[in-house]
Structures are given as C-alpha cells and as structure tokens.
Amino acid sequence: IGLPESAIRQTFLETQTKTRGRLDPNEFSDFFAILSTRQEVIYLLVQYGNGTFLTACQLFNFMETEQKATSLSVEECEALIEKYEPSPAGKRSKQLTVDGFTSFLQSSSCSLSAPHHQSVYQDMTQPLSHYFIATSHNTFLTQDQQGPASETAYTRALLKGCRCVEIDIWDGSEGDPVVMQGKAMANNCLPLDVVMKTIAENAFQTSPYPVIIRLENHCTVDQQKKVVSCIQIHLGDKLANETEFCGESLPSPESLREKFIILAKRLAVDVEKSSSVGYVSEEDDEVQDLPSPVESGTLGRKRGLSSQTTFDEYPLRGSPSNSQIPLCGALSKACHLQSKPFKGLPSLTASNSIKEVASIPEGHLLVLSAQLGDIAVQHTKHNLTRVFPAMSRSDSSNYTPMEAWANGVQLAALNYQTIGKAMDINEGLFKQNGHCGYLLKPSIMREESGYFHVNTRSSLPGITPLELSVKVISGQQLPKPVGSVNRTEVIDPYVKVEIVGLACDTSMEKTKPVMNNGFNPTWNDTFTFHIRFPDLALLRFEVLDLDAIGQDFIGQFTVPCVSLLPGYHHVPLISNSHFILPNSSLFVYITLSKDRVGRRSSTSSQKPSKKAKKEAMAMRSVGVKDVDTHFKKYSGFLSSAVDLSFDAEMALNLVKDTCGLSHKKSIKDCVQLVANRAKLANVSCSVVVDELNCPTFSPSGGDAPDLVKKAFAVIHQGCSAWRALILQTPQLAKEMEAAYAESMTRWFEVNDTFKHSGLTGKRLGKAKEALSWNVRTLKSQAEELELFRNEIQLLLLQMSNSAQAFGFILSTTPVSKKNLPSSVATSPTSPTSATSPASPTSLTSQTSVTSQTSVASHASVTSQTSVTSQTSVTGQVSAANSTNGLEDSCSNAANQTNSTNTTDANDSSSATTGQTSQTSPTGTTGTTGANSSNSVSEEGNHASLSSQPSATDQTSPTITGRMSRSGSTSL
Numbered sequence: 002i003g004l005p006e007s008a009i010r011q012t013f014l015e016t017q018t019k020t021r022g023r024l025d026p027n028e029f030s031d032f033f034a035i036l037s038t039r040q041e042v043i044y045l046l047v048q049y050g051n052g053t054f055l056t057a058c059q060l061f062n063f064m065e066t067e068q069k070a071t072s073l074s075v076e077e078c079e080a081l082i083e084k085y086e087p088s089p090a091g092k093r094s095k096q097l098t099v100d101g102f103t104s105f106l107q108s109s110s111c112s113l114s115a116p117h118h119q120s121v122y123q124d125m126t127q128p129l130s131h132y133f134i135a136t137s138h139n140t141f142l143t144q145d146q147q148g149p150a151s152e153t154a155y156t157r158a159l160l161k162g163c164r165c166v167e168i169d170i171w172d173g174s175e176g177d178p179v180v181m182q183g184k185a186m187a188n189n190c191l192p193l194d195v196v197m198k199t200i201a202e203n204a205f206q207t208s209p210y211p212v213i214i215r216l217e218n219h220c221t222v223d224q225q226k227k228v229v230s231c232i233q234i235h236l237g238d239k240l241a242n243e244t245e246f247c248g249e250s251l252p253s254p255e256s257l258r259e260k261f262i263i264l265a266k267r268l269a270v271d272v273e274k275s276s277s278v279g280y281v282s283e284e285d286d287e288v289q290d291l292p293s294p295v296e297s298g299t300l301g302r303k304r305g306l307s308s309q310t311t312f313d314e315y316p317l318r319g320s321p322s323n324s325q326i327p328l329c330g331a332l333s334k335a336c337h338l339q340s341k342p343f344k345g346l347p348s349l350t351a352s353n354s355i356k357e358v359a360s361i362p363e364g365h366l367l368v369l370s371a372q373l374g375d376i377a378v379q380h381t382k383h384n385l386t387r388v389f390p391a392m393s394r395s396d397s398s399n400y401t402p403m404e405a406w407a408n409g410v411q412l413a414a415l416n417y418q419t420i421g422k423a424m425d426i427n428e429g430l431f432k433q434n435g436h437c438g439y440l441l442k443p444s445i446m447r448e449e450s451g452y453f454h455v456n457t458r459s460s461l462p463g464i465t466p467l468e469l470s471v472k473v474i475s476g477q478q479l480p481k482p483v484g485s486v487n488r489t490e491v492i493d494p495y496v497k498v499e500i501v502g503l504a505c506d507t508s509m510e511k512t513k514p515v516m517n518n519g520f521n522p523t524w525n526d527t528f529t530f531h532i533r534f535p536d537l538a539l540l541r542f543e544v545l546d547l548d549a550i551g552q553d554f555i556g557q558f559t560v561p562c563v564s565l566l567p568g569y570h571h572v573p574l575i576s577n578s579h580f581i582l583p584n585s586s587l588f589v590y591i592t593l594s595k596d597r598v599g600r601r602s603s604t605s606s607q608k609p610s611k612k613a614k615k616e617a618m619a620m621r622s623v624g625v626k627d628v629d630t631h632f633k634k635y636s637g638f639l640s641s642a643v644d645l646s647f648d649a650e651m652a653l654n655l656v657k658d659t660c661g662l663s664h665k666k667s668i669k670d671c672v673q674l675v676a677n678r679a680k681l682a683n684v685s686c687s688v689v690v691d692e693l694n695c696p697t698f699s700p701s702g703g704d705a706p707d708l709v710k711k712a713f714a715v716i717h718q719g720c721s722a723w724r725a726l727i728l729q730t731p732q733l734a735k736e737m738e739a740a741y742a743e744s745m746t747r748w749f750e751v752n753d754t755f756k757h758s759g760l761t762g763k764r765l766g767k768a769k770e771a772l773s774w775n776v777r778t779l780k781s782q783a784e785e786l787e788l789f790r791n792e793i794q795l796l797l798l799q800m801s802n803s804a805q806a807f808g809f810i811l812s813t814t815p816v817s818k819k820n821l822p823s824s825v826a827t828s829p830t831s832p833t834s835a836t837s838p839a840s841p842t843s844l845t846s847q848t849s850v851t852s853q854t855s856v857a858s859h860a861s862v863t864s865q866t867s868v869t870s871q872t873s874v875t876g877q878v879s880a881a882n883s884t885n886g887l888e889d890s891c892s893n894a895a896n897q898t899n900s901t902n903t904t905d906a907n908d909s910s911s912a913t914t915g916q917t918s919q920t921s922p923t924g925t926t927g928t929t930g931a932n933s934s935n936s937v938s939e940e941g942n943h944a945s946l947s948s949q950p951s952a953t954d955q956t957s958p959t960i961t962g963r964m965s966r967s968g969s970t971s972l
Contacts, residue, residue, distance in 0.1 A: 006490070012036065039521065041474050041588060042103050045569070054096040057082060066667060068111070068568035071795065081105060107571045107586065114432070114564035121435035125210070128251040130355075130383055131447040133406055134213070135431050135438040136165035138389050138414035141180050141191060145397045150181060150191050152199040158417045159203040162431055164438035165213040165264075165412055168196060170220055170228060178224045178231070193228065197235040204261070208437040211241065211257035213412075215340065215387075216265035218332070222278055225329035232335055236261045246337050250383065251355050254439050264338040264358055266328060273333050280325040282342075338385065358385045361410075362392075363400040370408050370455045375766065378446055378453045381409035389414045399423035403501055406430070406537060407455045409446045420577045426501055428579070429539050429559025443536035445777065449748060452773030458505040460533065462774045463781030467535040467562060470592035470665065471498050472527040473512050478584045479519040479544060483577065484552045492519040493547040494555065496587065500530050501559075502538035514547040531596070538562040542572055542587055556582050567593050592665045620778070621771035625758050628751055632775045635740045641733055642782045646789055649726045652719035653796070659715045668796050669803040675712045676807035682706045687810035693727055694797035695720040701810055716800075723793050730790040737783035744776045 016032040017024055024032055046052050049063040057078040064070040064078065079095050085108060086092050086101035097105065105111065137158045141150040155166060170193055173179040181190035204212045220228060232240070241260040245252040268279035339354070343361040359380075361369070366388050369377055380386065388405040390398070397416040401423055405413035415427055434440050445451035445463060453461070460466070473496050481492055495514040500506055508530055515522035532538050540562055544555040556574030572587040619639065620632045654664050660671045679686050679700070686709075687701040697720070698713040705713075751772060760768050805811045 009036075036520075038099070039103065039475070039477075039588075041523070042099060042106065046099060046102060054091065054098045055082075055102060056097075057095050060097055066669060068566070069667070070568075071799070081110060085110075106569060106588075111568070111570055113558075113566065113570040113572055113589075113591070114560050115566055118433040118561075118564045119435060121437050123434050123439075123441040125255040125439065126253045127441065127447070128253060128383075129211075129257075130251050130381060130385055130411060131442055132254065132411060133413070133430070133440040133442060134165055134385075134411050135161075135163045135427070136213075136387065136412040136414045137163045137417045138167060139169070139182065139397075139416065140166040141168065141196065142182060142397065142416070143418050146182060146395045148189075148397075150189055152191055152195050154418060155196060155199045156203045159200070159212070160207050161417065161428070162207050162436045162438040163417060164208065164210060165215060165414070166200065167215045167217065167414070168193070169217045172220050172224050176224070176227075178220050178228050193231050194235075197231050200261075201235045201239070205259050208435075208439075209258045210254040210437050210439050211260045211262050213262045213264050213338070216263060216336075218265055218328070222327050222329050225332045229329065229331045229335055232263070240335075241337055243334075243337065246356055249355070251385070262338060263336045265332070265336045265340055267336050267339040267356075268328055268330065268333040273330055277330045278327050279330060279333070281328045282325065355383055358387055358412075360387045360389060363388055363404070364391055366405060366408060366410070370404070375452065375454045375770075378409040378455065381411060382447055382449070382451075385412060386410045387412035387414060390416065401501075402427050402430075403537075403539075407503055409442065409453070411442075420579065424579075425541070425557055425559050425575075426539060429541065430561060432559075433561050433564050443534075448777075450745065450773055450776040450780075452770045454770070456504060458533075462777035463784075464534055464536070465785060466596040467532045467538075468594045468596050469500075469530045469532060469540070469562065469565070470527060470594075471530070471540070472590040472592075473498060473524045473542075474588045474590060475521060475523045475525075476515075476519075476544065477521060477571075477586045477588065479522070479555055479574075480582060480585060481519070482546050482549050482552045482555050491517045492549070492555070493517065494519055494522050494544055495547055496524065496526075497541075497543040497545065498528050499541040499543065500532060500538055500562075501541055502532065502562075503534050506530075506532045506534055506538050532562060535562045540565065542574075542589075544574060544587070556585060558587075565591055565593060567591050594665065621774050623751075623771045623775070624760065624764065624768045625751075625754055628754065628772065631747070632744070635737070635775075635779060638733065638737045638740060639778065639782060641729070642737070642786050645722075645726045645729060645733070646786060648722040649719075649789065649793055652722040656712075656715050656719050659712050668800050671712075672800055672803040673807050675709060676804075676809065678706065678709050678712075680808070682709070684709065685808075685810065687812065688801070688804040689812045690801045693724055694794065694801050695724050696797070696800055696804060698804070698809070720797075723797060726786075726793055727790055730786050734783040734786050737779050737786075741776065741779040741783065744779065748776070 012035055013024070013032060016028050016035065018028060043052070045063070046055060049055060049066075050059045055063065057075050060078040060081065061073065061075050064073050082095050082097045082101065083092055085105040086097050087104070088098060088101070091098050091101060109116070139146065140158050140163075141152075141154055143149050143151050143154050158166060168180055169182060170178045171181055171183075171190070173190070173192070178193040179190040180193055180196050200212070200214065216228070218225065218228070239259060239261050241252075241257055241262050245256065266281045267273070268276075268281065272279040337356070338358050339356045341357050341359055343359050343365060366377070377386065386409070388400075388410050390400055394400075394416075397419045399415045399419055399421060402413040402415060403426060413427070415423060417424065431438060431440060441447075443464075445453050445461060476494060476496070479492060479494050493514045493516045496512045497509060498511065499509040510526075510528040512524040512526040515524065538561070539559050541557065541559040543557040545553045546555055547553070554577060556576055558572050558575055569588070569590050572589055574582045574585045574587065576582050620636050623629050623632070653668070656668070656671055657664055657666060660674050662670055662674065675698075676686070682705065684700050684705045686705070687699055689697045689699075691697075696716065698716055700709070700713075755765060755768055801811070
C-alpha cells in the first residue's frame with residue numbers, strides 16, 4: 002500500500018490487544034482508521050468544527066473563508082452534507098463527519114478548476130482565426146513516423162477533442178487512393194474509404210464544432226477524382242458551404258457546427274474556372290526543415306537562435322519551386338482553405354486571402370519569433386497558420402506547443418500517439434471551454450488594437466498580472482512508476498510544480514522528497530509565482546520517484562491558470578497513457594490574487610509605489626506629434642484610475658496588516674479577529690453602515706484596547722478610499738470608454754499616418770506597440786475599474802454581514818459627515834457628474850438593529866458535538882436578533898470554532914484530543930481542546946488570543962463506528 006512493511010507491522014502490533022498475531026473486528030477497525038486518517042483533514046475539522054464533525058453553518062464558514070464561495074447558502078451546505086455524509090446518523094443531524102468531509106474534499110464540489118469551464122462558455126461566433134484549434138500531425142500513424150498506420154488513430158484523436166486531422170493520400174496499387182506515409186510505406190497503408198468513414202462516424206461525438214481535414218495530395222488526376230467521390234459519399238451534406246468563406250473574415254465555429262472543412266492545395270481562381278485540370282507547385286508543405294533538429298524547450302531560450310538570426314542562415318529545403326504537378330479541378334473546388342508552404346517572412350506579410358493557410362516548420366517558427374516576435378501574431382489575427390514537427394523527429398516526438406500558441410498560431414500540429422509533456426500541455430490547455438477543441442485566443446492576440454511581442458518581459462496593456470501561491474500539502478496512494486526498478490520496496494516521491502507560459506512566466510519549483518512513503522506523504526511546501534500573462538499560462542503538477550531506476554514518472558496534472566479556483570483541492574493524477582490513476586491525488590491549497598499595485602515579482606521586498614504604477618500605466622510616446630497630442634489629453638483619466646484602484650487596494654492591505662493577517666486572508670477574518678479582541682476586553686462595539694455599505698466601527702461600552710481602536714481607525718481610512726472608488730468609478734469609466742471609442746475610430750487613420758511619417762524597421766514596430774498600448778490601456782483600465790468596484794462593493798457587504806454575525810450592534814442609517822472620523826469626513830468628494838446610487842447588494846433596511854450578544858455575561862452559542870441532539874442558544878440575545886434564525890446560529894458557530902486561525906491546515910504538528918469538562922474562572926462550565934478552542938493565530942506577530950469558554954457543558958455521545966474512531970485516533 003505504499004508504506005514500509007516494518008511501519009505496517011508496528012501499527013499492527015500497537016493495535017492488537019488480545020490474540021497475538023490477529024485482530025478482532027474492532028481492532029481491525031482501529032487499525033484501518035489509524036492508516037486511513039489524514040491529519041491535515043482532521044486539523045481542518047478542528048479549525049472549523051469541533052474536531053469530529055462540521056455542522057452546516059461551520060461548513061458554510063469553511064467554504065466562505067477558504068474556498069471563497071461567497072454565493073453559497075447554508076441550505077446548499079445542508080444539501081452537501083446530505084450528498085457526501087456516509088452515516089445515516091450524520092445525515093439525520095446534518096453533520097459532516099471526517100469521512101464525509103474527506104469525501105467532500107475529494108469530490109467535484111471542491112474541483113481545482115472552475116465548473117463552468119467544463120462546458121462551452123466562450124463566445125463561439127468569432128472568426129476561426131481567433132481560436133486555438135486542437136490539431137494532429139500525421140494522424141494515421143500509431144507509433145513513429147515509419148510505424149504502422151491505423152484508422153483507430155483517427156478515432157482516438159477525435160474523441161480526445163482534436164479538430165484538425167491529417168490525411169496523406171497516394172495512388173493505391175488497386176486503383177483506389179490509400180493513406181500512408183510516403184511511397185516507401187506501401188505495405189503499411191489504409192484505404193481512403195475506410196479513413197473517411199471513420200472520420201465521419203467519430204467527428205462530432207466529443208465536440209459539435211467543425212473538423213478541418215488537411216489533405217496532403219500525392220495522387221494522379223485519375224485517383225484524385227476518386228478522392229472527390231469518396232469525400233462526397235462519406236461527408237456529403239456535412240461539408241461546409243463554399244460561400245461561408247467568401248467574406249472579409251473567416252466563418253465562426255458556431256456557424257459551422259457539425260461541418261467539415263477541407264484544407265489542401267488549390268488552383269488559381271481563373272484556372273479553376275476555365276479548366277478541369279491545372280498545375281500547382283510540387284513542393285511539399287512538410288519537406289522543409291532546419292539543417293539540424295531544434296530541441297523543444299522553454300520559449301525564449303532556444304539553442305543557437307537570437308534576434309540576429311535570419312532565414313538566410315537556415316534555407317528552406319525541398320523540391321524545386323518550379324516543379325509542377327497536375328491537380329484535378331474538382332478536388333480543387335472541394336477545398337475551402339488553401340494550403341501554402343512557408344517561404345520566409347514575405348510569404349506571411351504578402352498574404353491577401355483569408356483562405357490561405359501557411360504551414361511553418363517548428364524550427365523556422367523559432368527563428369521567426371526570435372527575429373520579429375510580432376509578425377506572426379499580427380498575421381494570425383486574420384489567417385489560420387499551422388506549425389508542424391521537424392522532419393528530424395522520426396521518433397514522433399513533439400515540440401512544446403506553447404511556442405506556437407505564443408506566436409498566435411492556431412494549428413499547433415502534434416503527434417497525438419506520443420505520450421509526454423507536450424501532449425500533457427496540449428490537453429491541459431484544451432481542458433477548458435468544454436474540451437471542444439476550440440479555445441478563444443487572448444484579446445490582445447486577436448483584436449486590431451492589440452500589439453503583442455512573444456518575447457515581452459514587461460507589462461502588457463489590458464492584462465492584470467496574477468500572483469499564484471501553491472501549497473503542496475500531501476499525496477494519497479501514489480503508485481510505483483510503470484516500468485521502473487526501485488532500489489527499495491517503497492517509493493520516495495517528490496512533486497514538481499511548474500508554470501508553462503511565456504518566457505517571462507515559465508518557472509519550476511519542486512518539493513523535498515519524502516522517503517519510503519507512497520501511501521500518504523506530506524510535504525507542506527509553498528511556492529509563489531508571479532504571472533504576467535495568465536491567459537496563456539498553465540499550472541502543471543508532476544509527481545516523480547527519487548528512488549526509481551529508469552522511468553521515474555508517476556503522474557501529472559496540467560490545468561490553465563485562468564481556470565483555477567482558490568482553496569483546498571485534491572489534484573487527480575494522470576498516467577503516461579492519459580488515464581486517471583485510481584485513488585491517487587495531491588492535496589493542495591491555492592491562493593490567487595491580482596497584482597493591481599504593480600509588484601515587480603512575487604518575492605520582491607520593494608513596497609509598491611503609486612508613482613511607479615502611474616509611470617507603468619502612462620500613455621506612451623508614439624513618435625508622431627499629432628498622435629501623441631491626441632493621447633496626451635487622456636493621461637488624466639489614467640492617473641485618476643490609478644489613484645482610485647491603488648488607494649483602495651493599499652487600504653485593504655493596511656487593514657489586514659493592522660490585524661496581523663496576511664494579504665491572502667479575507668475581510669471577514671479581520672472583522673472576526675477585531676471582534677475577538679473586543680470580547681477579550683469585555684467591550685461591546687457598534688457599527689453604522691451607510692447607503693454604500695461602508696461601515697463605521699466604534700466602541701459602545703467599556704474602554705477599548707489600543708489594538709481595537711487602531712483597527713477601527715484603519716477601517717475608517719479604508720472606507721474613505723473605498724467610498725471614493727464606488728462613487729467616482731462610473732463617470733471615470735464612462736469617460737475612458739468614450740476615449741477608447743474615439744481612438745478606435747482613428748485607428749486606421751493613424752496607421753496610414755505611420756506610412757507617411759518615415760518610420761521604418763524597429764522604429765515603426767515601437768510606434769505600433771506604443772499606439773496599441775495607449776488604446777488598449779484606456780479600454781482595459783475602464784473595465785478593470787468596474788470589476789474592482791464590484792469587488793469592493795461585495796467586500797463592504799461582507800464586512801457589514803460579518804460585523805453583525807460576530808456580535809456588533811448594527812445600524813444601517815445613512816452616515817453624515819459629523820458622525821465620521823476626521824479621516825473620513827475630509828475625504829475627497831465625488832465629481833458632480835457622478836451619481837451615488839446605493840449598491841444593488843446594499844442593505845435596504847433603514848431601521849436600527851439594536852440586538853447584541855452580551856460580552857460581559859460571556860454569551861455564546863454552543864457547538865453541536867453530537868449527531869443526535871441539538872444544543873440551545875445561551876446568553877443574552879435579544880428577540881430581534883433571534884429572528885435571524887439560521888444566520889445567527891451560523892455566526893455564533895463561527896465564533897465557537899478556532900475563529901480566524903490563519904495558519905494553514907497542515908502547519909499544525911499536533912491537535913489536542915481532550916474534550917474534558919472544566920470550570921472557568923467565572924464559574925461557568927466549558928469544554929477545552931478541539932471543542933472550544935477559540936484562539937486567533939496572527940501572522941506576523943504570532944499573537945495567540947483565547948476567548949472566554951462556552952457557558953454550556955456538552956457531554957453528548959459521539960457517532961459510533963469508524964468515523965468517531967478515525968477522528969479520535971488522529972487527535
């Protein structure tokens with residue numbers, strides 16, 4: 002089971018109490034519980050429950066705090082308990098035991114990726130050139146490039162979501178065309194009829210979106226006519242209509258649902274109309290190659306390539322360009338897209354037809370991106386482009402597809418039959434959007450105003466960097482690597498955590514190895530990544546065996562960064578054969594945060610600077626006076642936007658710093674910690690919420706400690722910045738959107754200005770980049786400001802609800818300036834043109850809520866410790882407050898747990914098991930240990946505060962069976 006025999010034997014001996022060498026049923030249950038209990042899961046139960054189970058309210062608190070599930074309700078948490086709790090007693094009492102909680106954490110309800118990404122969620126009505134398309138190379142092969150061919154290879158590729166397959170057709174010896182890899186492979190061929198039938202039967206089982214069939218034609222005219230007949234017989238009315246490709250842009254995937262697109266060489270239009278047979282270049286799209294193979298690697302670190310590399314150094318090799326072969330007019334007319342070999346940079350820039358598809362060898366793509374990293378991106382906004390593996394890859398190995406995608410290439414052709422990292426990355430990217438084989442490219446790579454350089458290392462206009470923190474906590478039931486020989490009986494696993502993306506984002510970290518444990522290894526290693534272009538970044542986990550001789554690969558999982566969800570997740574592991582390893586997983590904790598304040602890197606100790614942020618977001622000089630004058634008048638908008646967002650973000654961080662919490666924690670954690678501090682000092686507090694949900698905190702009884710007063714003051718200061726953001730954003734965003742619209746109307750006019758300004762070469766490229774930056778920055782800052790405004794409104798609502806939940810006296814009357822602290826009263830007023838409507842999620846009641854949980858009498862709501870009994874609410878709670886029902890019980894249940902324990906679930910080395918009743922100093926009876934621990938661990942100063950014990954002694958029986966054993970044994 003992945004543990005040394007000696008460790009299992011020791012546990013066996015410790016468990017047996019009667020017959021030597023045997024276990025009775027109860028002993029075996031304890032033995033199994035010791036092996037299967039996971040300390041990190043138990044610690045979460047201690048942190049959010051009583052160490053044995055979670056109530057629906059406690060589960061709600063866990064989901065809101067850790068998983069950031071702000072839209073979840075308590076009723077939905079009860080439904081989750083009903084779904085995942087295995088014991089009937091737990092279901093009746095609506096309590097989630099350790100087994101149920103473990104099942105819940107391993108379920109799709111705690112999936113690592115966003116659930117809506119598992120279905121088609123993107124706009125599918127844009128031109129085909131705006132999508133990355135899953136593409137196969139030499140689809141008919143099942144092994145290396147000289148290996149056997151099979152029609153099942155098409156089935157496998159199509160069922161994996163591949164939307165572009167390849168057919169090499171040659172004259173068959175019996176008069177019918179066949180599919181094979183060159184004349185030398187005549188004994189290893191497939192009838193074209195069989196291949197077409199297989200494609201027709203499997204094309205739309207996984208995805209309804211169009212399939213591109215790339216024909217590489219080597220047939221004579223007579224057999225070309227049979228190719229046309231075969232296409233008509235098997236594809237028939239599912240062939241795309243030629244008129245779809247006659248517009249100014251390519252048709253969309255939506256308009257071509259369940260249609261086939263034929264991609265092949267075509268005759269010139271006049272020849273196609275006037276003759277039944279014409280001639281095309283014999284030059285094969287795939288005979289071109291570099292003199293030596295280029296190893297696949299990280300984009301930006303290619304061997305021997307630099308910005309000085311030119312195509313003259315790597316001449317294209319193949320048949321003479323003046324060699325011609327006949328092409329049947331009927332086959333030419335059957336094609337929707339025209340395949341053209343890549344003949345260097347002019348072949349891209351001179352393309353005028355949207356139907357032309359250039360095929361670029363992988364080596365020349367690297368030269369292209371090193372020499373002019375923006376040319377391919379500009380070309381692929383309107384035209385499809387294909388990249389294929391080098392001829393030197395006779396073993397059917399693959400290049401890294403990220404190199405193609407970063408250049409905007411839609412059709413990154415890969416050998417689907419070859420396992421490895423390249424195919425893992427390909428499948429990882431296309432996991433999103435319902436695994437339909439079409440993925441919308443980032444807006445900067447498809448919009449006219451976008452200017453993208455593949456080797457960029459600076460900020461991108463309209464792209465907010467992402468700070469991603471990954472904590473690898475533990476592993477579960479990791480098998481031995483397939484085909485390896487181990488030095489010992491048990492593996493020594495470790496985990497590589499990698500970001501695959503642009504050169505500036507690509508990074509890799511790895512955990513320390515855990516010796517002799519494949520059953521439940523624990524790492525607790527945290528890695529932080531600063532990602533400049535998250536839209537094109539993938540997070541990859543790879544589990545390896547340090548002890549293996551030969552093959553050390555155990556499993557991997559690759560997921561797009563844009564699909565990640567925060568919180569605790571089990572990461573499934575996929576084998577080399579692309580099957581999920583049963584029961585094997587990694588337990589991780591994910592934290593996501595947007596870098597709005599301009600951090601240079603995740604590890605930088607330099608504090609964010611508003612001045613540096615403004616400089617980074619300022620309008621850039623284009624180099625043409627009229628154009629620069631046009632954009633200079635919009636600089637004030639960007640400066641105001643930076644002021645609002647920077648101040649609001651820094652105010653939030655300051656609140657968390659004052660509370661001693663990390664910036665990863667929520668505002669609810671801050672309010673809860675302040676409430677606990679006030680309770681320790683026997684101080685009752687009140688909060689007044691205005692029409693924007695901005696709270697004003699103040700002590701209403703007793704002398705508040707300095708820490709509480711300081712926290713209140715910082716929150717007041719934060720409300721000033723948040724109120725300004727809410728009030729001023731609508732008008733400012735509207736003005737920036739108008740500026741963007743005006744700039745776009747002059748877009749083509751400005752590009753014409755460039756032609757007459759004398760700008761050439763690098764100066765022209767810099768001018769276009771600056772122009773794109775200015776236009777996209779106006780649009781993106783308007784959108785980002787609106788999104789941030791919505792986040793702040795949600796944050797304020799959460800703060801108000803949390804204040805009420807943790808015992809503050811709440812009033813929702815509007816706030817006047819005389820009631821505000823000076824720091825708030827002197828805040829800048831909003832523009833006269835800006836409206837001040839109440840937030841759609843704001844509190845609508847204008848009545849004062851006078852209910853309060855008395856602190857002096859140590860009132861509390863006792864946690865449920867039995868699945869058979871419900872405890873009552875004790876202490877002084879007013880009748881008005883009791884009408885809140887389940888919400889109040891949830892808030893007090895949250896107070897009963899380990900409040901804002903900011904350490905991660907696995908940072909605890911041990912947990913107290915005792916639940917012994919004891920008498921508090923005030924004479925009330927409480928519980929100790931996991932049942933009533935209400936400590937607050939503060940990051941930074943490591944302060945530990947303990948609340949007063951509960952006023953109720955709970956001695957109800959626990960759940961019998963394995964659940965209680967596993968909980969008590971681990972504790």
